[in-house]
Amino acid sequence: MALDPAMKQSYDDNGFLVVERVFTDAELAPLRNRTDEIVRDPSTATKGVRVGRESETQQPKLGEKPPAGDPIRKFEGTVRFDPIFQSFARSPKLLELVRGLIGPRIKLFRDQMLLKPPGGQDKPTHQDQSYFRVKPMDGLVTAWVALDDATIDNGCMRYVPGSHKFGILEMQPDPERPVHHVPKTDGLNLAPEVACPVPAGSVIFHHGLTLHRSGVNNTETWRKALVLHFATAEAMSEIGPLNKEISMLIDS
Numbered sequence: 609m610a611l612d613p614a615m616k617q618s619y620d621d622n623g624f625l626v627v628e629r630v631f632t633d634a635e636l637a638p639l640r641n642r643t644d645e646i647v648r649d650p651s652t653a654t655k656g657v658r659v660g661r662e663s664e665t666q667q668p669k670l671g672e673k674p675p676a677g678d679p680i681r682k683f684e685g686t687v688r689f690d691p692i693f694q695s696f697a698r699s700p701k702l703l704e705l706v707r708g709l710i711g712p713r714i715k716l717f718r719d720q721m722l723l724k725p726p727g728g729q730d731k732p733t734h735q736d737q738s739y740f741r742v743k744p745m746d747g748l749v750t751a752w753v754a755l756d757d758a759t760i761d762n763g764c765m766r767y768v769p770g771s772h773k774f775g776i777l778e779m780q781p782d783p784e785r786p787v788h789h790v791p792k793t794d795g796l797n798l799a800p801e802v803a804c805p806v807p808a809g810s811v812i813f814h815h816g817l818t819l820h821r822s823g824v825n826n827t828e829t830w831r832k833a834l835v836l837h838f839a840t841a842e843a844m845s846e847i848g849p850l851n852k853e854i855s856m857l858i859d860s
């Protein structure tokens with residue numbers, strides 16, 4: 609699936625690009641089945657995959673135990689360790705789109721599955737590069753792959769068009785949910801946020817500096833997405849240890 613010049617221009621201007629229905633249900637099936645299996649029984653996760661819970665975003669209160677039935681929020685390192693996710697992340701049509709955005713030689717820098725269970729929490733506004741610090745800053749693009757229809761009600765992605773042009777922003781710590789990197793945006797002349805509901809199988813690409821967030825899941829069903837952070841083959845993080853945990857080399 610080739611990227612046409614208008615798509616590239618839209619990505620460069622807005623810092624994100626929605627490509628609907630890249631994958632069919634049949635192509636998503638192995639990923640969905642494996643994900644459901646791990647959600648049902650986290651002990652089936654391949655060694656190395658980390659299963660994260662909803663309560664982990666909160667600052668632990670002294671002496672307080674995680675709530676019973678704490679739902680699963682994310683898996684980290686699925687592509688790095690699980691062959692089913694690896695084979696999906698190598699889909700030629702996905703890699704062709706990524707190469708069209710950042711250049712011909714790429715790697716998968718990081719990956720995560722973000723699951724948003726019924727009632728699952730929001731992800732506050734952030735820049736992916738705040739976590740990854742990959743140089744060059746334009747050399748990181750996230751492919752957000754919808755495993756389910758993503759809707760306003762279940763917490764679809766929301767983007768601030770053009771916000772990647774403001775560079776990396778200073779963070780303000782959130783004492784309640786310290787895992788989140790919330791940037792200071794006071795005084796910036798930002799465009800209004802755009803909500804991006806998409807059908808399952810769609811991919812939203814976003815620049816590593818684009819401000820984005822997702823809302824609470826106000827439905828009774830899960831909203832799952834595989835999040836693949838691609839980078840150019842030569843790109844390196846300023847945070848040394850991150851370069852030792854690359855999800856997958858592609859064009860070495």
Ligand SMILES: O=C(O)CCC(=O)C(=O)O
Pocket residue numbers: 722724731736750752763820821822833835
């Ligand atoms: O899937 C979500 O709810 C948030 C994803 C996100 O923030 C990201 O892909 O960087």
